[in-house]
Amino acid sequence: MSRSAGAGSGVGGVGRARARRRGLAAGAGALAVVAVAIQFVPVDRSGPPARHEVDAPPEVVRVLRAACYDCHSAATRWPWYARIAPVSWLIADHVRKGRRELDFSDWPVIDFTAQDELLREVAREVEKGSMPPSSYRLAHPQARLDGARRDLILDWAGGDIPAQP
Numbered sequence: 316m317s318r319s320a321g322a323g324s325g326v327g328g329v330g331r332a333r334a335r336r337r338g339l340a341a342g343a344g345a346l347a348v349v350a351v352a353i354q355f356v357p358v359d360r361s362g363p364p365a366r367h368e369v370d371a372p373p374e375v376v377r378v379l380r381a382a383c384y385d386c387h388s389a390a391t392r393w394p395w396y397a398r399i400a401p402v403s404w405l406i407a408d409h410v411r412k413g414r415r416e417l418d419f420s421d422w423p424v425i426d427f428t429a430q431d432e433l434l435r436e437v438a439r440e441v442e443k444g445s446m447p448p449s450s451y452r453l454a455h456p457q458a459r460l461d462g463a464r465r466d467l468i469l470d471w472a473g474g475d476i477p478a479q480p
């Protein structure tokens with residue numbers, strides 16, 4: 316009696332473990348299906364044609380190209396992982412929002428007052444160290460603004476603006 320009860324609970328334990336494994340397998344399967352399915356959600360990686368170039372000395376343009384253009388110009392270089400959802404959504408969102416705030420490809424056609432305002436913002440962001448964003452700096456070491464390149468951008472943008480207005 317007690318033996319069969321023990322055996323019974325043993326079988327129940329095995330059954331539960333099996334059910335759990337089946338559950339896990341089903342979960343993993345569902346995840347895999349979702350991971351594949353989301354690849355078909357269209358992501359807008361298009362860019363308008365690069366219309367203009369920012370109006371700055373060539374050494375400044377070089378730094379802006381390396382550190383900012385991927386999100387703040389029409390000349391985005393999309394990395395391979397920008398093709399893989401959900402990372403692709405995040406990247407496309409960064410680029411869309413970045414271009415909306417500041418598009419260096421439009422620079423010469425932005426009026427001077429707006430340019431001044433943007434330059435102040437560039438100085439503020441670079442001084443705070445919040446641009447380029449830290450996630451981007453991780454993946455793009457060449458985009459980090461070290462002392463000299465940071466100073467160059469701050470000089471160009473009128474870097475005597477205090478970090479916290």
Ligand code: HEC
Nearest residue numbers: 382383385386409412413416417436437440446447448451
């Ligand atoms: C990975 C994309 C990315 C890169 C690279 C990047 N930015 Fe941005 N930037 C953004 C996004 C997104 C915004 C919109 C504001 C936000 O959501 O934080 C933004 C906003 C800004 C703004 C407006 C800030 C405001 O509060 O209105 C300035 C100025 C700016 N960036 C300057 C720069 C400069 C200068 C560089 C290069 C040194 C740079 N960014 C590099 C993504 C980027």
